[in-house]
Amino acid sequence: MEENREEMTIDEAFLALDAIVEALEGREITLEESFQKYQEGMGLVKKCSEKIDAVEKKVLILNENGEAYEF
Amino acid sequence: MIQNRTYSVGQINTYIKNMFTQDFVLKRIYVKGEVSNCKYHTSGHIYFSLKDDTGSIACVMFAGMRKGLPFRMQNGQQVVVLGSVNVFERDGKYQLYANEIILDGAGLLYEKFEALKQELEEMGMFASEYKQPIPKYIKRLGVVTAPTGAAVRDIINVAGRRNPYVQIILYPALVQGEGAADSIVRGIRMLDEYGVDTMIVGRGGGSIEDLWAFNEEKVARALFECETPVISAVGHETDVTIADFVADLRAPTPSAAAELAVEDVRLVQERLLQYRMQLGRRMADQVQQQRARLANSRTRLSYLSPQNQIREKRQMLAEKEDRLQELMAGQIRQKRHSLALYIEKLGGLSPLERLNQGYAYVADSEKRKITSVSQMPSGSLVRIFVQDGSVTARVEQSADRNQDDSEGIGTLW
Numbered sequence: 001m002e003e004n005r006e007e008m009t010i011d012e013a014f015l016a017l018d019a020i021v022e023a024l025e026g027r028e029i030t031l032e033e034s035f036q037k038y039q040e041g042m043g044l045v046k047k048c049s050e051k052i053d054a055v056e057k058k059v060l061i062l063n064e065n066g067e068a069y070e071f
Numbered sequence: 072m073i074q075n076r077t078y079s080v081g082q083i084n085t086y087i088k089n090m091f092t093q094d095f096v097l098k099r100i101y102v103k104g105e106v107s108n109c110k111y112h113t114s115g116h117i118y119f120s121l122k123d124d125t126g127s128i129a130c131v132m133f134a135g136m137r138k139g140l141p142f143r144m145q146n147g148q149q150v151v152v153l154g155s156v157n158v159f160e161r162d163g164k165y166q167l168y169a170n171e172i173i174l175d176g177a178g179l180l181y182e183k184f185e186a187l188k189q190e191l192e193e194m195g196m197f198a199s200e201y202k203q204p205i206p207k208y209i210k211r212l213g214v215v216t217a218p219t220g221a222a223v224r225d226i227i228n229v230a231g232r233r234n235p236y237v238q239i240i241l242y243p244a245l246v247q248g249e250g251a252a253d254s255i256v257r258g259i260r261m262l263d264e265y266g267v268d269t270m271i272v273g274r275g276g277g278s279i280e281d282l283w284a285f286n287e288e289k290v291a292r293a294l295f296e297c298e299t300p301v302i303s304a305v306g307h308e309t310d311v312t313i314a315d316f317v318a319d320l321r322a323p324t325p326s327a328a329a330e331l332a333v334e335d336v337r338l339v340q341e342r343l344l345q346y347r348m349q350l351g352r353r354m355a356d357q358v359q360q361q362r363a364r365l366a367n368s369r370t371r372l373s374y375l376s377p378q379n380q381i382r383e384k385r386q387m388l389a390e391k392e393d394r395l396q397e398l399m400a401g402q403i404r405q406k407r408h409s410l411a412l413y414i415e416k417l418g419g420l421s422p423l424e425r426l427n428q429g430y431a432y433v434a435d436s437e438k439r440k441i442t443s444v445s446q447m448p449s450g451s452l453v454r455i456f457v458q459d460g461s462v463t464a465r466v467e468q469s470a471d472r473n474q475d476d477s478e479g480i481g482t483l484w
Contacts, residue, residue: 004247010208017346024353027360034357041350045343052336053210057238059220059227062261068240 010051011042020044079428080163088158093163097156101129102167103175106148119247121152121167130154132169139171149175178281184286191288196295197316203300205320206268211238213267213299215258218243222275222304222325229329234336241265246274251284256293263297270297271328272314285312293333294318305329432456444469446470450473455465 020041024034060068078086091097106119111117120127121259128154132140144150158164161173166375178424191197208340212230216223230239240257244249255272262270272294274282294301303318304325305309315321322328373379378456418424422432434454447453447466455462 014342017350021346021349021353022178024350024357029357031357031361034354035095036352041346045346047351048339048343051208052339053236056235059239059241062213062240062242062258064160066261066265071241 010048013048017044018040081160084158084160084163085222087163091157099153099155101153103149103151103346104128106144106150107146108143109146109385111144117169121146121150128156129164130167130169132172132420134249136170139169141176150180151175156433174453181282182322184279184313187288187291188316191291191313191317196291200363203319205300205302205331209237209332209334211240211267213262213265213270214239214241215244215262215270215272216241216274216325217246217256218413220275222273225324226271226304226329229326230333233330233333236336237333245282245284247277247284252290254288255284255290259290259293259301259438263299267299269332270299270301271304271322271325271332272301273322273325273328274306275325276307276310280307282310282312285314287313290314291317302328302331337474391412425457426456446469 020037023029023037024041029037059071061071062068102121102122104127107120108123109117109126110121115137117140118135119130119132121130122128132154148195151173152167153173154167154169156165157364159166187191191219193200211328214226216221216226223241225412228240230237240262244258245254256297257268259272274285285303291313294303294314301318301319302322303312303315304322304327305314306311308323320331322331408457426432432455433447433448434442434456436452436454440449440455447469449466449468451466453464454467455464
């Protein structure tokens with residue numbers, strides 16, 4: 001279901017971001033790799049923000065026809 | 072002739088009544104049973120029987136006690152009667168005189184609940200294998216509950232506070248009374264069909280009768296068959312219904328259900344902000360680091376460059392030159408100094424100096440040095456050098472210092 005994908009992605013994204021931040025702390029990483037990881041990280045942050053879909057929603061009522069309308 | 076004493080009916084009845092009156096247990100006792108032969112008399116008294124499998128007992132509640140009966144008593148009801156058992160003397164019958172009557176419907180329902188619970192449990196409907204995990208970050212939340220009342224308000228408030236971007240879809244259901252179970256089932260099915268990420272099914276607190284719809288088998292089935300994860304929130308924390316066992320998760324209250332269903336979006340946003348900051352900072356650090364390394368290498372390289380090498384060597388050379396000159400100058404100074412000393416010494420030893428001082432240098436005609444009187448016999452020629460020239464002289468007399476000094480030449484000494 002869609003929400004499962006979304007949930008896994010947000011938590012997965014957090015895990016990936018943790019790994020990226022840790023990698024960027026390293027002393028051995030090259031500058032090219034740093035840029036790559038940075039872009040990857042910012043990309044993940046952006047995707048998560050989009051998933052939140054920051055639009056306030058009004059409560060809907062489901063009627064007997066299976067249609068939803070505002071409370 | 073009968074020897075024993077004989078009593079009248081009245082006496083016996085009185086006697087028996089006394090026995091009852093003196094009995095400790097029968098003075099105040101709770102008796103439960105099913106109501107039958109219930110009659111509301113015009114006098115205000117109520118006559119009825121209490122019965123169960125084993126038998127029955129006659130009961131009466133006098134008009135004066137009617138406050139103790141808060142409902143309309145009907146045949147078939149399970150009740151608990153508080154009162155005393157005593158004898159109606161005139162008829163020789165004993166009765167239960169009721170002071171309070173409470174409906175034991177609760178007890179009966181509870182038994183029904185237990186039976187159904189066991190049945191469904193055996194069928195495996197409560198098994199944990201069938202339970203779905205509740206998704207963490209949802210977009211759509213379904214709610215089956217009454218459209219008015221504290222429950223729906225709490226759910227909407229808590230969910231809205233935690234994440235106002237989640238879409239809530241409410242199926243307004245009957246949550247008690249006739250048709251409630253069907254309404255709830257319909258709500259579950261319709262929301263499942265409409266498509267939501269998680270569903271909350273529940274209602275506010277009430278008696279076991281009020282909550283009964285959530286114990287109905289059809290509701291349990293609907294919950295079990297529901298594909299969407301369901302959180303049950305029926306009544307208060309201490310109320311347990313069958314719906315709670317079948318649901319994927321049980322919440323103690325509607326507010327708690329909303330908390331379990333909706334993750335606080337601010338936490339997510341804060342975390343994302345943190346990540347953004349960390350990424351930026353780390354990236355800047357990395358660039359800084361590389362810059363430093365570059366500068367370091369540049370410095371070291373420039374140090375090793377041929378130009379630098381030459382410069383260095385030149386400098387070393389200049390230094391050595393300086394040193395050399397210094398040492399040389401020192402040496403020369405030293406030697407000059409020694410020379411000056413020698414000169415002085417020599418000067419002191421110089422015969423010319425001696426001559427300056429008034430001494431004369433005496434040599435023979437061969438210019439050989441004369442140091443002794445013996446070298447100057449009388450009549451010999453000697454050459455006498457003084458500072459500004461020399462004379463040739465003939466010796467007239469000589470005197471040996473160590474011998475006779477008649478001429479007093481020794482006085483020279």
